[in-house]
Amino acid sequence: MFCNALGLIIADHRKIQLGELTRPRALAAVPFGGRYRIIDFMLSNMVNSGINTVGVIALNKYKSLMDHLGTGSNWDLDRNSKGLSILPPYINSLNVEHGGEADDLSGLLDYFKSNTEKYVIIANTKNIFSTTLNDFIQAHEESGADISIMYNRDSNRYGVPSLVFSTDRKGFVTDILYDPEKTSVTRCALGVTVLERELLIDLLSEMIARGGHDFSIEGILRMYQNLRVYGFEYKGHALRINSVVNYFKASMRLLEDEIQQALFWSGMPVFTKVKDEAPALYTKGNSVSNCMVSDGCKIDGSIKDSVLFRGVTVSSNTRIDRCVVFQDAYISEGVELENVILDKNCVIRPGVKLIGQADYPVVIGKGAIV
DSSP states (O other): OOOSEEEEEEOOOTTOOOGGGTSSSOGGGSEETTTEETHHHHHHHHHHTTOOEEEEEOOSOOHHHHHHHTTSGGGTOOOSSSEEEEEOSOSSSTTGGGOTTOOOHHHHHHHHHTOOOSEEEEEESSEEOOOOSHHHHHHHHHHTOSEEEEEEEOSOOOSSSOEEEEEOTTSBEEEEEESOSSOSOOEEEEEEEEEEHHHHHHHHHHHHHTTOOOOOHHHHHGGGGTSOEEEEEOOSOOEEOSSHHHHHHHHHHTTSHHHHHHHHSSSOOOOOOOOOOOOOEEOTTOEEESOEEOTTOEEOSEEESOEEOTTOEEOTTOEEEEEEEOTTOEEOTTOEEEEEEEOTTOEEOTTOEEEOBTTBOEEEOTTOBO
């Protein structure tokens, strides 16, 4: 499958912080679903659409992201030409004096000019869904729009930040609301846009000429009054990650058969970094109910409605209920955890009891000993 488009993934989102989970890593690099990172879903969508040129903008805290993506070989993007490109904050040193979190737009401009594809798909990583983007591009072509934005109808956005908009009868955007407190509008942007590469080059050139240094999907969509912006409806399931609570809720929804089918068994694989691990070991006397348990885990205790990443150890006489446990965490004997998120390499000492709420889960940071 060939797609005449290049992809651009924005790995950070300034308005979305997941507390301890994003303290050591970018939003795109946050683990999700037992063996994946959040970026895997959008990157796989692009690869499954036939896009073989993808750039990833990493503003800060990108070491974990770079370790995960590597050369792009796990997504078949390790190529002599095209392939995966990780774009650091400053591709050249000319604009370093701007400081802060500003993007080097001149570096992005060089990146787009060096490619030849007709279209650019720009996506952030705060929404998780599985699809191909070919119909989206085709609808954009047929609409005659300058820019198209993908959305779904979601009456429950789990709070802000969200971008919602209204359209006319032909599907063109007439009004956009950013982070509304309350609204009856249910068209919620999924953070995926498409536009012609030449138009994007013109827009970036104008931003630079006006002294701008901030590149975002929201910034592009603010031009809807001067450009024709078309809304394309995505009718599948999508999980929104815009807070710790919503990350936890999204993780729990992975245990639903319908969500698993939509994300993992729809015929479009989700690619990720491959790690060779032994199968999970379930010892005599364990109890596991409605869980996602990854390779390399050792289960001695009782687990219910939880997601365990690779290499997790659950000792005897331990009860885990509605928890998300990241890679290589060690949970000692006699521990009780409920509504808890444990980051990588955490150690929970014997007899510890941590009880959170579904709307306020307990989060333990990376490498902590409790």
